[in-house]
Amino acid sequence: MKPQVVFALGRPGAGKGTQCSSITEHCNYTHLSAGDLLRKERTRADSEFSQKIDECFKRGEFVPGEITITLLRQAMEETMKNDKNKFRFLIDGFPPDVENLRCWTQVMDGEADVRFILLFDCSDEVSISRCLERGKSSGRDDDNKERVEKRIQTYLQSTRPVIARYHKEGKVRAIDASRSVTEVFDDVKSVFDREG
Ligand code: ADP
Numbered sequence: 279m280k281p282q283v284v285f286a287l288g289r290p291g292a293g294k295g296t297q298c299s300s301i302t303e304h305c306n307y308t309h310l311s312a313g314d315l316l317r318k319e320r321t322r323a324d325s326e327f328s329q330k331i332d333e334c335f336k337r338g339e340f341v342p343g344e345i346t347i348t349l350l351r352q353a354m355e356e357t358m359k360n361d362k363n364k365f366r367f368l369i370d371g372f373p374p375d376v377e378n379l380r381c382w383t384q385v386m387d388g389e390a391d392v393r394f395i396l397l398f399d400c401s402d403e404v405s406i407s408r409c410l411e412r413g414k415s416s417g418r419d420d421d422n423k424e425r426v427e428k429r430i431q432t433y434l435q436s437t438r439p440v441i442a443r444y445h446k447e448g449k450v451r452a453i454d455a456s457r458s459v460t461e462v463f464d465d466v467k468s469v470f471d472r473e474g
């Protein structure tokens with residue numbers, strides 16, 4: 279089976295990870311977080327990509343699509359190798375910009391179907407307060423006010439054009455992410471129930 283992919287996008291701290299983990303319990307999707315895969319690869323001693331990932335993270339730049347897509351592809355292949363029925367993937371935090379999208383289209387066109395985009399919508403205030411709350415225990419050096427504000431600007435400048443492109447294709451399913459976890463989850467569930 280060709281991988282069936284849903285991308286989850288939204289401001290940092292919108293709740294993408296929280297909702298993506300929950301939805302995997304409700305339907306047969308495997309959650310892959312682009313950020314988590316990159317952070318893990320960054321610290322892997324024998325990785326051919328760790329140095330480049332480290333440089334990009336330190337400069338606050340996106341890791342080139344080729345690297346992120348290689349990691350996503352490996353994770354998808356591994357999952358499907360272990361269980362051929364697991365061909366549905368919920369990819370969180372990707373594509374972060376049009377370069378990564380272009381690369382995905384180039385490499386994955388015909389290899390995977392992008393079903394739709396789950397867009398977790400919230401204000402800058404919600405994004406900042408949730409990241410600061412997460413920062414108390416996440417150990418992430420980017421969960422502080424200054425970095426979150428910068429990440430929101432990057433999201434607006436770089437990720438919104440990706441969303442606009444998918445919007446033109448009628449593929450964006452927007453959800454008001456500013457409500458409680460359960461309220462947001464009810465909407466997420468309805469989208470998956472509708473789309474299959
Ligand atoms: P993202 O993956 O979009 O960066 P997370 O899922 O990691 O966001 O959520 C960021 C923080 O906000 C976490 O501490 C999480 O527990 C909390 N959170 C997630 N969804 C909600 C919600 N609907 N209401 C309040 N807090 C939330």
Ligand code: AMP
Nearest residue numbers: 312313314339340341346371372374378
């Ligand atoms: P998060 O989605 O919040 O878990 O974190 C993703 C982190 O990875 C952010 O700091 C992103 O800027 C960074 N990142 C770097 N390159 C990429 C990429 N190609 N795709 C997704 N996230 C990336």
